[in-house]
Amino acid sequence: MKDALPVPRELKAFANDRQLCVVRFSPCGLYAAAGAMEGTVRRWKVEARTPPAPVDPKKPDKPPKDFSPVELVPLPHLRGFNGWVQTLAFHPKDKRIFCADTWGRLSAFNYEAAEPKPLWENAAAHEGWIRRLAISPDGAHLATCGRDQWVRIWTTEGKLLAEHRAEDDVFAVTFAPAGPIVAFGDARGRVQTWDFKTKQKVREFDASAFYKLSRLQDVTGLRTLTFAEGGRSLLAGGCEPAGGGFLEGAPLLMQWDTTTGKKEAEWRFGAAKDGFVMDVATHPDGTLILATSGQPGSGKILFLRLGEKEPYFAHTTMANCHSVALHPDGRRFAVVSMNRASAGNGRPKTADGSYPGNQSPVHLFEIPS
Amino acid sequence: MNPLCKPWEHAASRRQFLGASAGTLGGLGGLLSAPAAEALRAREKQVLFVWLDGGMSQLESWDPKPNTEFGGPFRAIRTSVPGTHFSELLPQCAKQAHRLCVVRNVSTQDNAHSSGVARIQRGDPKNRGVAYPFFGSAIAKLMGPTASKLPPYVWVKPGSGGFKTEDAGFLGPRYGSLAFGDGKAPEDLLRHASITAAEDVERNELRELFNRRYAAPRRPAHTEASSFVFDTALELMKRQDMFDTSKFPAKDLDRYGRTELGQHLLLARTMLEAGVRFVKVGSYGWDTHGDNFNAHASLVPKFDRAFAAVIEDLAASGRLANTLVIVMSEFGRTPRINGHAGRDHWPEAWSVAMAGCGLNAGVVVGSTTEKGTEVKDKGHDIGALFHTWFRALGIDSSKTEYDNNGQPLPLAHEDMVAIKEALA
Structure with a gap:
């Protein structure tokens, strides 16, 4: 087995005035975008910085405390969305970004445009909440899934190609590395692969550990699906719910063989307060970078190699890690987390009597060479 | 005369008549023709109180x-009342908005x-060193059983059942709630097969004898409660069919x-139809500190469907005009x-x-600020809601008082008044 990736170090946390759901880098590596818990997509230019020249070249100064070799420079938001933008995807080859909101809108933008307007949009791509948007590795297709129980396959020009009605609210969808195959999973932990050309189910995977009926509440733990090992295995991330309401449960990752449907491994990362595996990024060397979020204040970034029993690295000082994105150079990654002390009953006591909302910093990390 | 109330309150009100005669109306029913007795029962005011324990989000329901x-x-969706919107999670209630x-x-x-x-369900009155009754207990005391003689205050809830005396506060344990855990009839409700009806009568006479002896040196509140449970159990034995969910129509x-x-x-609808005065229905699991939106996406539609159905049915049968329906959390x-x-x-x-009864229909009272962080104007505390509910049921809470062993106590917070815009 290859050597493990070096332990990452945080370069800088970039503040935001709103809560964010998801962050991704463009394939060119020069842009980043994040969907917000409001009808916007935040954009940044990813810019390299060099440390300021020392006053005395013989006595090089330490860089300023807030210096980062990479900066996220804010750009105008993408607008025109409603509710939240919980999911987005960059085209792997051109300059388009695709975004979906919780009111059913699916849109495409040029992510480099200074004042971007939608290239196309479909305000009724789904009836309500679009939970996940994925783009095929060849850039030819989009897949969306939603609370309306539909999984839909689109061209990247927005034409509907195929659709499948699942048995319940669909929480996750992803493309296989090759072929007309998507994997999706619903609220009750029913995961399957589906051929969108033949419109036939390929295989089922038992992810019922992600579901629990707690009193009246159907508690859904599934959050993300990812193919790994070139499509040989399928990974599902989320929570093994212990109960609703507070929603306690341990972060859970399951791995199946895509050919046989047999479960190969599962990992639980912590205690009931630790919640969900919210997002997974796969490093080119195969290492999984997992973002977890649980009770307010609980959050981790974990480095896990398939075949090993537990993560070899855990970063635990960020609160509520909702999303992780790997930069295409494989040396940096971004994490959407949450300010600390985000919870509290009743009106928080602020000096000026205001009622501030919570905010999601974007943390930029570097994986040393 | 109802010993709780001031004498001037009893000037020929219908509530007085119904309340004072509650213990005998069953017998009176025997003197009336069956349709007349049924008509009389149908006019009796009743309450359906839906308690969503833990706290439903107003933003994912009534005030998006x-x-x-x-x-x-x-999203927010239109309702049957032009200009009023509910959360998209309440599509069925939106169709009933003109009744809400x-x-x-x-x-x-x-x-x-x-x-x-407890503070909410007791109406959060001024602190006088006594535990006030829950609203259901208050109604059980003030209005008593209906002519059906069924227990006046029942609680259909998940989990355990039994006689929940703590609801009654200073009114005494008799006015507690009879809880049907998981909606099931109390265990051993039926007379054992080995006992004949005649033997059962003898056993009850013996029990009553022992009760009288036991009660003689004791405070009446406790012994009354014991007798009350047996008496109401006898009525329930006659209506065990209410609990037979296998007989509920599949369509319902x-x-x-x-x-x-x-x-x-x-x-609950079946119990109201049978004549229970106050039915509380509890639902647990609404304390959504985590994953609130998916939780509400699961919980609220289940509430929506059931609540809209009961409103629709009560309206269709004409009962809504005499039934006060409330849904709330702490x-x-x-x-x-x-x-x-x-x-x-x-x-x-x-x-x-x-x-329902005594309330304006199709109205929204008050509003909150754009982000929902404040009430506009003054807002209404639970005391104002208690006054409103009493008034809706025909009880003037500004003049009626409890008599707690000689201590006069207001029915609800005396610094608050009923919400005029809500009352018909």
Whole structure:
């Protein structure tokens, strides 16, 4: 087995005035975008910085405390969305970004445009909440899934190609590395692969550990699906719910063989307060970078190699890690987390009597060479 | 005469007649023709009180704030009342909005479950060193059983059942709630097969003898409660059919939803039809500190379906005109969304939905600010809601008092008044 990736170090946390759901880098590596818990997509230019020249070249100064070799420079938001933008995807080859909101809108933008307007949009791509948007590795297709129980396959020009009605609210969808195959999973932990050309189910995977009926509440733990090992295995991330309401449960990752449907491994990362595996990024060397979020204040970034029993690295000082994105150079990654002390009953006591909302910093990390 | 009330309150009100004669109306019914007795029963005021324990989010239900900072992911939808919108999670209730009265500017004092649940259900009166009764116990005392003689205050709830005396506060244990755990009849409700009806009568006579001996040296409140349980059990034995969910029509089960809350609200409707004065239906699991939006996406539609069905049925049968329907929690949920995508406890600005007798229909009372963080104007505390409910049931809470062993006590917070806009 290859050597493990070096332990990452945080370069800088970039503040935001709103809560964010998801962050991704463009394939060119020069842009980043994040969907917000409001009808916007935040954009940044990813810019390299060099440390300021020392006053005395013989006595090089330490860089300023807030210096980062990479900066996220804010750009105008993408607008025109409603509710939240919980999911987005960059085209792997051109300059388009695709975004979906919780009111059913699916849109495409040029992510480099200074004042971007939608290239196309479909305000009724789904009836309500679009939970996940994925783009095929060849850039030819989009897949969306939603609370309306539909999984839909689109061209990247927005034409509907195929659709499948699942048995319940669909929480996750992803493309296989090759072929007309998507994997999706619903609220009750029913995961399957589906051929969108033949419109036939390929295989089922038992992810019922992600579901629990707690009193009246159907508690859904599934959050993300990812193919790994070139499509040989399928990974599902989320929570093994212990109960609703507070929603306690341990972060859970399951791995199946895509050919046989047999479960190969599962990992639980912590205690009931630790919640969900919210997002997974796969490093080119195969290492999984997992973002977890649980009770307010609980959050981790974990480095896990398939075949090993537990993560070899855990970063635990960020609160509520909702999303992780790997930069295409494989040396940096971004994490959407949450300010600390985000919870509290009743009106928080602020000096000026205001009622501030919570905010999601974007943390930029570097994986040393 | 009802010993709770001031004499001037009893000037030929219908409530007085019904209340004072509650113990004998069953017998009176025997003197009336069957249709007349039924008509009389149908006019008796009743209450359906739906308690969503833990706190339903006002923003994901009655007071949506879409596309605002704290508005969440959901849309607002039109209702049957032009200009009024509910969350998209309430599509069936939206069709019943013309029958509802939603108070959107409820503002209460307690953000803890441990104290808030009781504080809200007791009406949060001024502290006089006594435990006030829950609303159901208050109605059991003030209005008594209906002519059906069925227990006046029942509670259909998940989990355990039994006689819940703590609800009654200073009124004494007799006015507690009879709880049907998981909507089931009390165990051993039926007479054992080995005992004949005649033997049962003899056994009860013996029990009553022992009761009288036991009660003689004791405070009446405790012994009354014991006798009351037996008396009401006898009436329940006659109506065991109410609990037989296998006899509920499949169509109704589908309309109400084949969920715990759906079945319990269907049972509640059956109990109201049978003549129970006050039916409380409890639902647990609404304390959504984590994953609030997916939780509400699961919980609210189940409530929506069942609640809209019971409103529709009560209206169709004409019972809604005499039934006060209330749905509420101990508080709402914070506008601010925490790191676990949850909402916490928020008594500052939340909503209570009501319908039925004595209330305006198709109205929204009060409002909250654009982001839902404050009530506009003054807001209404739970004391004002208690006054409103009493008034809706024909009880003038500004003049009627409890008599707690000689201590006069107001029915509800005396510094508050009924919400005029809510009352018909």
